[in-house]
Amino acid sequence: MTQTTAAVRASGLGRYYGSGDARVTALAGVNVEFMHREFTAIMGPSGSGKSTLMHCVAGLDQADEGTVWIGDTELTGLTDDALTDLRRDRVGFVFQAFNLLPTLTALENILLPFDLAGRKPDRAVLDEVITAVNLRDRLHHRPSRLSGGQQQRVACARALVTQPDVVFADEPTGSLDSAASAELLRFLRRSVDDLGRTVVMVTHDPGAAAFADRVLFLKDGALVDEILAPAADRVLERMKSFERAVA
Ligand code: ADP
Ligand code: MG
Numbered sequence: 733m734t735q736t737t738a739a740v741r742a743s744g745l746g747r748y749y750g751s752g753d754a755r756v757t758a759l760a761g762v763n764v765e766f767m768h769r770e771f772t773a774i775m776g777p778s779g780s781g782k783s784t785l786m787h788c789v790a791g792l793d794q795a796d797e798g799t800v801w802i803g804d805t806e807l808t809g810l811t812d813d814a815l816t817d818l819r820r821d822r823v824g825f826v827f828q829a830f831n832l833l834p835t836l837t838a839l840e841n842i843l844l845p846f847d848l849a850g851r852k853p854d855r856a857v858l859d860e861v862i863t864a865v866n867l868r869d870r871l872h873h874r875p876s877r878l879s880g881g882q883q884q885r886v887a888c889a890r891a892l893v894t895q896p897d898v899v900f901a902d903e904p905t906g907s908l909d910s911a912a913s914a915e916l917l918r919f920l921r922r923s924v925d926d927l928g929r930t931v932v933m934v935t936h937d938p939g940a941a942a943f944a945d946r947v948l949f950l951k952d953g954a955l956v957d958e959i960l961a962p963a964a965d966r967v968l969e970r971m972k973s974f975e976r977a978v979a
Contacts, residue, residue: 738765739803739898739930742789746797747781747953758784759795760953766898771924771931773941775967776950777974782934783902785950789932790900791819803897820849824891824899828906830883832875832890838882839871842889849894858893860927865889865919881912885919892923899923901933905940917943938967949974 747759758781766772766789774782787793789800791807800807802822810818825831832841842862846853862868865885875883884904891899901920905913921943923929933944941947942964949957949970959966 737768738801739768739770740766740789740932741801742785742795742798743800744798745785745788745795745800747784747788747793747795757953759788761798762950762953762955764789764948764955766930766932768930769924769928770946771921771944772933773944773947773962774932774934774950775936775938775941775947775971780950781953782950784953786900786902786932786934790823790825790898791815792825820845821894822897824894824896826884826887826891826899826901826904828903830875830880830887830907832883832886834875837872837874838867838878838886841875841886842871842893844890845894853893854895857895861889861893864922864927866915879912880908881915884908884912884916888916888919888923892927892929896929898930898932901931903934903936905935905937913937913940938964938971941967 742762742764745759745762749756749758762785774785776782784793788795791802802818805818807815833844836844843853862871865888867882867885867889870878870882878886905916908916917940920931920933924931935941942962944962945960947959947962947967948955951974957970959970
């Protein structure tokens with residue numbers, strides 16, 4: 733049953749900035765589901781609402797309209813404290829800019845969510861994640877002594893080690909060269925296939941999207957298309973058609 737239930741679900745999500753003539757529609761009634769053990773890429777032109785959608789479904793930002801569920805928990809109406817606990821315990825985040833603490837070692841960064849929660853990690857899961865991100869010989873290095881790719885893998889390990897319901901990654905390969913990107917994407921793929929995680933990734937890169945099970949396309953705050961089992965050339969074609977529509 734868990735295979736067919738949604739890890740995250742949103743209904744009628746609207747998000748607006750400003751008012752009057754300056755009003756911007758960042759999300760216009762988005763309905764979306766992210767299933768357990770599914771890897772979804774979200775694409776769309778700059779300003780189409782990708783980050784806003786991710787932030788609203790992850791409980792980082794509050795939509796003006798609509799409802800979000802993470803598992804069976806409806807986010808609307810949760811107190812700030814409850815929302816903070818939910819983000820810490822049930823959601824993992826990876827950002828373009830890594831967001832590691834510079835004074836902590838790689839291992840200390842990976843264990844940070846447990847320190848914050850006052851919990852102990854599951855040793856077997858920790859071991860599995862460290863192996864999967866290929867960081868075993870870098871665990872005692874500070875971020876400044878790691879490459880960009882290694883730093884982002886630390887960020888991914890930190891996002892996964894709490895076994896969250898879902899990992900959200902906003903342009904996770906945006907600061908990486910192509911070799912480091914490929915390694916990171918293979919890792920995200922394995923975290924779904926082998927570790928049973930659920931991943932939602934915003935990306936500009938059709939090659940990155942091709943690692944996902946499906947690609948959702950946003951335009952002007954609305955979901956306008958979906959490609960299942962995406963191949964990079966089809967994703968690129970779809971992106972180009974957006975550019976032509978804008979031109
Ligand atoms: P994307 O991630 O696809 O580039 P965003 O979700 O960041 O798009 O933004 C969607 C729209 O909402 C854009 O028009 C953007 O300018 C606007 N927007 C996003 N955040 C804010 C904000 N804090 N204040 C005002 N407008 C915003
Ligand atoms: Mg964005």
